[in-house]
Amino acid sequence: SYASEDKEFARPLAAAFEGLGWSVWWDKHIPPGMDYAQVIEQAINDAACIVVLWSKHSVASRWVHLEAATAADRRNAATVLIDDLPVENIPFEFRRLQAVDLSDWRPGTAHEGFDRLVGRIHSMLGDAQRPLRPIALDPKAPGSAAPWFEALTSWGRGRQTGFRIGFL
Numbered sequence: 682s683y684a685s686e687d688k689e690f691a692r693p694l695a696a697a698f699e700g701l702g703w704s705v706w707w708d709k710h711i712p713p714g715m716d717y718a719q720v721i722e723q724a725i726n727d728a729a730c731i732v733v734l735w736s737k738h739s740v741a742s743r744w745v746h747l748e749a750a751t752a753a754d755r756r757n758a759a760t761v762l763i764d765d766l767p768v769e770n771i772p773f774e775f776r777r778l779q780a781v782d783l784s785d786w787r788p789g790t791a792h793e794g795f796d797r798l799v800g801r802i803h804s805m806l807g808d809a810q811r812p813l814r815p816i817a818l819d820p821k822a823p824g825s826a827a828p829w830f831e832a833l834t835s836w837g838r839g840r841q842t843g844f845r846i847g848f849l
Contacts, residue, residue: 682731682748682749682752683736683745684738684739684742687734694732694786703802725748725751728757729806730757730758730806731749731751731757731759732758732761733748733752733759733760733775735763735771735775736763740770750774750775753774753775758778759781759805760775761781761782762782763784764784765784781797
């Protein structure tokens with residue numbers, strides 16, 4: 682969900698999601714002659730996750746408010762700040778939702794906020810959360826264990842033989 686003025690940010694973000702193997706729907710997919718509101722409503726109802734892009738433009742968009750409210754009610758919203766928008770400018774009802782700051786994100790670069798967003802989407806999709814980079818690990822090597830952070834964030838990979846959490 683985004684304001685039309687923010688399509689230059691939305692397009693590479695959608696491409697990044699598609700690069701992760703997710704299908705992305707946005708209003709560019711509305712067939713000619715179809716009722717805009719009905720098609721968007723159906724897409725929102727079918728979505729497992731709705732990414733809401735908050736910007737100086739989208740806070741003034743009635744459509745973004747409606748789509749964000751639907752996502753918040755369904756508990757499948759992932760909210761994102763895409764410009765230098767003070768939290769006070771986000772509509773009151775949406776301030777309670779944690780938003781990730783992608784205002785300085787660039788496609789193809791490492792970004793902590795983007796990684797957090799991907800993790801949130803994985804959890805909504807019911808996917809085992811996986812790191813964005815492969816873990817270099819030989820599970821057959823004696824005493825082989827993943828570093829604690831990678832072991833905790835690589836669920837379902839079956840790559841680690843064990844791990845310990847502790848402090849020296």
